[in-house]
Amino acid sequence: MAKKTKKTTDWLQSAALRTTRLHFLYVGAYMASIIVFDSWNLLTHEAVSDFWTIAISLLVLNTVFWYLARMTFANPMVYQLLILLLVVADIIFASLTIYWERGLASSSVILYTVPIITAAALRSRSTLIATATLCAAGYSAAAVKYFYQHYGESFRVELYGEIGLYSAVFFILVGLLLVVVRPSKIGP
Incomplete structure (x- = not known):
């Protein structure tokens, strides 16, 4: 029984490490896009500040998760929790970005593909379905909030059509x- 727990812990630790390492690239690409858009004056100063703040927040959170994932814990739930918290942070990150980019x-x-993957x-299966549900909720919340705060920029049918799609x-x-x-398990 101890061997199985050790294997589960090793596998989950490896998954947590890999996902946090790839998130460094994700945040780096996001920050690079902010720099490019700002250098061409495509973003307002307030937007740059908002985007940069949320990117730094995700970077700091990911760094903490990466550091914790490098530690060896006897309980494999620690690594599951790290990945789940990273998924929630990704959904919040995407939702705020959507809202700030005009819903x-x-x-x-x-x-939103990042937290799902x-x-x-x-x-x-349950984690994937729950993540897709949270992504749909995050997107609809950001889109609806922006729509009603800036009423008249688009049509309601467009709003609900986009949310559904x-x-x-x-x-x-x-x-x-x-x-x-x-x-x-069925098949060749």
Whole structure:
């Protein structure tokens, strides 16, 4: 029994380390895009400040998670918790970015793929479905809040159509990831 726990701990620790390492690249790419957009004066000073603050916040949080993931814990739940907290942080990060980029007019909906794929590292169907649900909730909250704070920038049918489309895509992505991370035991 102890060997199985050790293997689970090793596997989860490796997953936590890999996801946090890749998040350094994710935050770096996000910050590079802010620098490029700011150098071409595509963002206001307030927007640069907001985007940079949220990027630094995710960087600091990820650094703490990476440091903790490098430690050896006897309980594998520690590594699961680190990954789950990182997923929640990613969803908040994406939702704030969407809101600050004008809600449903934002081109950053792709950022929600990061928490969904990160959740796939746990190889749990329930975790993936819960993550897609939280992504759909985060996107709809950001889009609806922006829409009603800036009423008249778009149509209601467009708002709910976009929410429906992107929410469906989140769950389709989960279905595709489940094929990869939880293959059927039936077959060749």
